[in-house]
Amino acid sequence: MAWLSILGPVKDVIGAHVALTAEEKRRHVLDPDLPAQEWEAAAAAARADTRSRGAWLADRALELLSGRAKDQPQPVEVNLVMTDRVLLPAAFGGKAPADDVAVIPGWGVIPGADARAHIAALLDRAGDRASDAAADIGSGRDADGASDAAAFVWLRRLFTDPTGRNLVALDSVRRRFEGGLRRFLELRDPTCRVPWCDAPATQSDHARSHANGGPTDASNGQGLCQRHNLVKELNGWHVRVQSTGLDSTGAHGIRIQTPTGRIHDSTAPPILGEGWLEPVPDVHLQDLPLANDPWHGWIPDPPEDWLTRDELQVA
Template identity: 85%
Template sequence: MGDKALAGAARRAGAALDAESLAERNRRAVASRRISVRPAADGMAWLSILGPVKDIIGAHVALTAEEKRRHVLDPDLPADQWEAAAAAARADTRSKGAWLADRALELLSGRAKDQPQPVDVNLVMTDRVLLPAAFGGKAPTDDVAVIPGWGVIPGADARAHIAALLDQASDMADTPAFVWLRRLFTDPTGRNLVALDSVRRRFEGGLRRFLELRDPTCRVPWCDAPAVQADHTQAHAEGGTTDAANGAGLCQRHNLVKEITGWHVRVQSTGLDGTGSHSVRIMTPTGRVHDSTAPPILGEGWLEPAPDVHLQDLPLPQDPWHGWMPDPPEDWLMDHEELQVA
């Protein structure tokens, strides 16, 4: 008996001995059903569903049955469409697993077959990555885009996805638009997002999304918890404005802690004037001071692009031997000359 068969036999024996306990555990397990998403390597991600076994197996069987029919032509098709349908079936070279994954995602997101994903994904890319033709037709060396909180994808994939969305939108002119191109403006270095102003007291809408992108984790330096709340650095009651400069993403705990007597937080740099990233200074009740700087919008490890430099702007090369050894003292020269004369 193998390990799998042995485990099954043990479960059956346990169920026979205590059926009531098994039923109670099953009821608790059903109440814990959920869905989760976690990043994977190379621009991929896992989507997991935990649910009753009968429902999960039923969904898998339905998908598998549809996959088996994908190369079977509909007998009710008109004769003039058979050739095109057969050509489309032959052109679909996806593996079984790839087809099942594509179809499951289409069904879950409500898309038609082969329709690009219309959900507003915050895809961050520089102007050089999005429009390489405008910069000499060549993509930059750092040809990547970023989905904040998930990771890096190739710039070519990002451009292809946007192009597919635009093509689909042009073919569906009579339907509600489903293409959102959100420009996330950066400063000249490409490191920092600029601000969105708001006359409201609460951080909502585009301003809230902006802070979520700029501050993916809590801005307290020693805390890596997700930034689930957006709040004023300088309190609104004390004259603080509701904008990106005075806003910060914080975890729930530290958003409450900063309101305790003895804690002081102020904005050091707005990140808007070209002098650096958005920065706040935190002083604790014990007098310790901590500076918190917003991370690069393209993620830690991103290198700022080198500036465009023309050859005529480069300085002339110096003598390669210049400065490698100090000049000898004058008395050494005098002694050396006397030695030569002698």
């Protein structure tokens, strides 16, 4: 669940709330002029709607804001960032990793079990829609509705490397960063890559310019704000890729040299957030070798001025 708040002029906000509550009051009032068959169907639908007033208001407000028709699914793309161990724990001995979490960019961390449940539910729904579409085709009915419904929800799974630190890459032969490659850069570089600039990265740029032979791929791409994307084209500015983020050299890194000769290094932030820590190996305590502790089993002698139990009883 998530919150959605709107701050606006008083008359507009109150007017929207009044219109919404007025519609809610009419939801169980049926039109007496409806034909008998339609009236019975509407009455059955009203009896089946057991939502509370608040739940109905929230659902109706979201329908109006999204422009959807009643009961129409919400077309949405969800980016779910996870490691292979979080997605498929059975392939790694059936045990979930210590950091069993996934990340929805723009929202935050969710438990790995919830991420797997979301994927399983989408796969189940996709299978049901495929079966329905096949049945429609076999019976001669129009299957467009089933095929359209299957396209309403997209779950884009973005896998990290085994450490969970960096995203994998995408390649492109185009000059511009578009499609999946652009989304990749937006997820990897949410803010401008120039050090100390925390502005949102609104433009995808070539670290090594395309005119100088720079490829259009994830390793040569960087997210920049509009200002620094223009500034780097001025004389005296030089940018080069230090680390592609695709091998053991570490996260994606670039080096920026200013016209004054100063050098600044920039590293892509952890995809799982700034508080990310590299996962520890799954090692059980009983599997660890015991160290030769020379003090093991040693009990210090009590001080000479301590009283024994008999002396305490006498005292």
